[in-house]
Amino acid sequence: MSEAKNFIINTELAPSHLDEALEFIYKYYLLPKPENFMNIGKKMENNSLLLSFTALEPKHGWKSRVEMRSGAPIVVDLIPENETPQEFLETLKESLTIAVQFYEENIRQSTLYFAWVEGEDVIPEQPPTSQKRLSDRLFGSNLLVIYILFFGINIVLFLLLGLVYAVIAILSFQLLIVIFSDRIYLARNNWRITPENPNVHLIEYQLPVEEFKEFREKFGKEVVVQMKKEIYDKTLAVGKKPTCEVGEEIFENYGFKCTPESKLEKVVNVYQIVETAAEKFNLPVPKIVISNTMIPNAAATGPSPSHGLVLITTGLLVQLDEDEILSVLGHEMGHLQGRDPIILFSIISGEFLLRFTLFLPIVLLNPIIYIVLVMALIFFVAKFFETRADLVSAMKIGQPQVLAEALRKIGFNRLQMERAASTRIPGWITFDPHPPIYFRVDRLEKMETPLKVKNPLIQSAKDVFKGFRRSFG
Numbered sequence: 001m002s003e004a005k006n007f008i009i010n011t012e013l014a015p016s017h018l019d020e021a022l023e024f025i026y027k028y029y030l031l032p033k034p035e036n037f038m039n040i041g042k043k044m045e046n047n048s049l050l051l052s053f054t055a056l057e058p059k060h061g062w063k064s065r066v067e068m069r070s071g072a073p074i075v076v077d078l079i080p081e082n083e084t085p086q087e088f089l090e091t092l093k094e095s096l097t098i099a100v101q102f103y104e105e106n107i108r109q110s111t112l113y114f115a116w117v118e119g120e121d122v123i124p125e126q127p128p129t130s131q132k133r134l135s136d137r138l139f140g141s142n143l144l145v146i147y148i149l150f151f152g153i154n155i156v157l158f159l160l161l162g163l164v165y166a167v168i169a170i171l172s173f174q175l176l177i178v179i180f181s182d183r184i185y186l187a188r189n190n191w192r193i194t195p196e197n198p199n200v201h202l203i204e205y206q207l208p209v210e211e212f213k214e215f216r217e218k219f220g221k222e223v224v225v226q227m228k229k230e231i232y233d234k235t236l237a238v239g240k241k242p243t244c245e246v247g248e249e250i251f252e253n254y255g256f257k258c259t260p261e262s263k264l265e266k267v268v269n270v271y272q273i274v275e276t277a278a279e280k281f282n283l284p285v286p287k288i289v290i291s292n293t294m295i296p297n298a299a300a301t302g303p304s305p306s307h308g309l310v311l312i313t314t315g316l317l318v319q320l321d322e323d324e325i326l327s328v329l330g331h332e333m334g335h336l337q338g339r340d341p342i343i344l345f346s347i348i349s350g351e352f353l354l355r356f357t358l359f360l361p362i363v364l365l366n367p368i369i370y371i372v373l374v375m376a377l378i379f380f381v382a383k384f385f386e387t388r389a390d391l392v393s394a395m396k397i398g399q400p401q402v403l404a405e406a407l408r409k410i411g412f413n414r415l416q417m418e419r420a421a422s423t424r425i426p427g428w429i430t431f432d433p434h435p436p437i438y439f440r441v442d443r444l445e446k447m448e449t450p451l452k453v454k455n456p457l458i459q460s461a462k463d464v465f466k467g468f469r470r471s472f473g
Helices: 015-030 086-108 130-138 144-161 163-179 181-188 209-234 244-253 270-281 314-319 322-337 340-355 360-365 367-396 400-410 412-420 437-445 456-470
Strands: 005-009 037-045 048-057 062-069 074-081 111-117 191-193 199-206 263-269 287-291 298-301 309-313
Touching: 005 086, 015 037, 015 048, 015 074, 015 086, 062 086, 074 086, 086 400, 086 412, 111 191, 111 209, 111 314, 144 163, 163 181, 163 340, 181 287, 181 298, 181 309, 191 270, 199 244, 199 270, 199 314, 209 244, 244 263, 263 270, 263 314, 270 287, 270 322, 270 367, 298 322, 309 314, 309 322, 314 322, 314 400, 322 340, 322 367, 322 400, 340 367, 360 367, 367 400, 367 437, 367 456, 400 412, 400 437, 412 437, 437 456
Parallel strands: 287 309
Antiparallel strands: 005 074, 037 048, 048 062, 062 074, 111 199, 191 287, 199 263, 298 309
């Protein structure tokens, strides 16, 4: 029989939503699945909501009593019955964590976010546009997408310059992008983090959905930006902390009341976290830029560790705690330490040259099929480097389970789809350099520290092949 398992679920919820999170799980997760949950009950106890139920696995007859107590964090107790295996408890833990993330995602839709960096201009939050997503992918740690876009340009250059000069021009241009990728990122993003300006200030107002709609209809995006600037002018601009109380005063000036129970405030010393990660890897501190978008993401680029840059979004700072941010940055430091942009550029450039020499007879048979197969192969090889970055973060930062938890939070939607899929093969063969999240989470969860791996890339390639084979069932 498995032992009782206790764990916590950290949330970014304001006090007014802590009980609502369990109400959400009760209504939308437990009640619709009577075949999986029974003895469902809820009650107020010590000023917090206690949700209790029995989780079932009908096929094998596994059972576990579950108690969830609202708060920050949410406290969960799993008490298994009979011969319930640990695997069932781990799956149950992940399912409950994902359920909380779905509720948080719902709350994010009606949340006003205000972010500042001291000494920098006030910049409004950038919506998750397709142009922004593409731009971030172009200059991310792998730079693979940018090579795909060059196929159309290649044809034009071949027509204008001829084969030899076109190949030279294309490879030279791509190399320049790799060499100057850190400067390109530095020029196009919002805020620069330095030892003198190390902090990102965040304030959230988590409003009821109807009130949020009313607010946006009444004031619009421009007024939100103006409010943000007024809060900045009354606080950071004069050396004061941007407290929620100041925010409420500004809100009242616009005829809107925000209750203290709906607010959260947070100050993240980003430079210190990046510096800690760099020290773990024995690397110089890279340039640091912050993109003011609620999409949780981080990326690293640059031709070498000494000319590296990391990008962090405000969404990542909002959703993760500092240990989780550190582990994610450990992943990005792994890319810088391994010189992944240069290595992947060399792989793609080598294929590009072979395409017009040794492989040319094969290409001429069916260029489209050739390109699709080669790109699928290159993206599959890129998964070796992403998997190595996870492993290196676990080795250097020493928190593989924390990185797994961070991946659960920022990739919960995809993780839920992967877990529920009848087949997991598509997650391995899509044009995405990252392996499926379920594979990354499971791999990290099984790691025990301290980790000592002689060749992380070879080990990671083996793990990818093993995970791919298992996807066939």
